[in-house]
Amino acid sequence: MLIRFVTGNEGKAREARSYLEGITAVNQVEYDYTEIQSDSLEEIATHGAREAYEALGDTEPVLVDDAGLFVDALEGFPGPYSAYVEDTVGVERLWKLVEDEENKRAHFRTVLAYADAERTETFEGAVAGTLVAPRGEGGFGYDPIFEYNGQTMAEMSTEEKNAISHRGRALATFAEWYADQH
Ligand SMILES: O=c1[nH]c(=O)c2ncn([C@@H]3O[C@H](COP(=O)(O)OP(=O)(O)OP(=O)(O)O)[C@@H](O)[C@H]3O)c2[nH]1
Numbered sequence: 221m222l223i224r225f226v227t228g229n230e231g232k233a234r235e236a237r238s239y240l241e242g243i244t245a246v247n248q249v250e251y252d253y254t255e256i257q258s259d260s261l262e263e264i265a266t267h268g269a270r271e272a273y274e275a276l277g278d279t280e281p282v283l284v285d286d287a288g289l290f291v292d293a294l295e296g297f298p299g300p301y302s303a304y305v306e307d308t309v310g311v312e313r314l315w316k317l318v319e320d321e322e323n324k325r326a327h328f329r330t331v332l333a334y335a336d337a338e339r340t341e342t343f344e345g346a347v348a349g350t351l352v353a354p355r356g357e358g359g360f361g362y363d364p365i366f367e368y369n370g371q372t373m374a375e376m377s378t379e380e381k382n383a384i385s386h387r388g389r390a391l392a393t394f395a396e397w398y399a400d401q402h
């Protein structure tokens with residue numbers, strides 16, 4: 221079995237490949253689908269998966285992952301705009317915005333959208349943690365400032381991160397559903 225994981229983010233593809241090992245092969249495909257402007261990760265991912273499947277040709281199914289970091293003290297910012305904020309102000313400056321806040325809680329959410337010829341299905345995962353000054357060399361994105369159980373996600377191996385992360389949880393739900401179809 222083969223799934224096309226449509227993303228420009230190698231970290232996402234690495235985590236999916238690691239999690240789905242033994243269930244399906246995962247090919248990373250770079251295709252710049254339209255990320256619609258929406259407050260809903262689900263809408264963004266669903267729209268992207270449908271568009272990518274139609275554009276890339278109706279062979280193997282596709283997966284799209286839309287993720288965001290939601291900071292309590294910032295009313296959920298940057299949320300669906302997390303990629304834009306990472307590219308513009310960057311992770312260190314986002315940490316600076318939170319450093320003096322008493323409440324440093326945040327959560328990650330990801331929505332995986334699966335599309336094939338017949339259907340589009342979504343799978344969600346979330347993880348709550350605390351923002352901290354950057355630590356660790358692994359992972360990607362906001363991982364160095366997101367602490368879970370005393371470790372930042374950048375201090376975890378891919379397997380350790382998958383065991384607790386938003387993406388790992390979404391992949392678990394997806395894997396269960398996918399195994400049922402085959
Ligand atoms: O610390 C993190 N741990 C994660 O597990 C994680 N997953 C996503 N992100 C970041 O959140 C934004 C999502 O935006 P996003 O879903 O549009 O992804 P992206 O633009 O990087 O790739 P693509 O899949 O769209 O091509 C981007 O800034 C990602 O770096 C993460 N940060």
Ligand SMILES: [Mg+2]
Nearest residue numbers: 228229255303
């Ligand atoms: Mg993106």
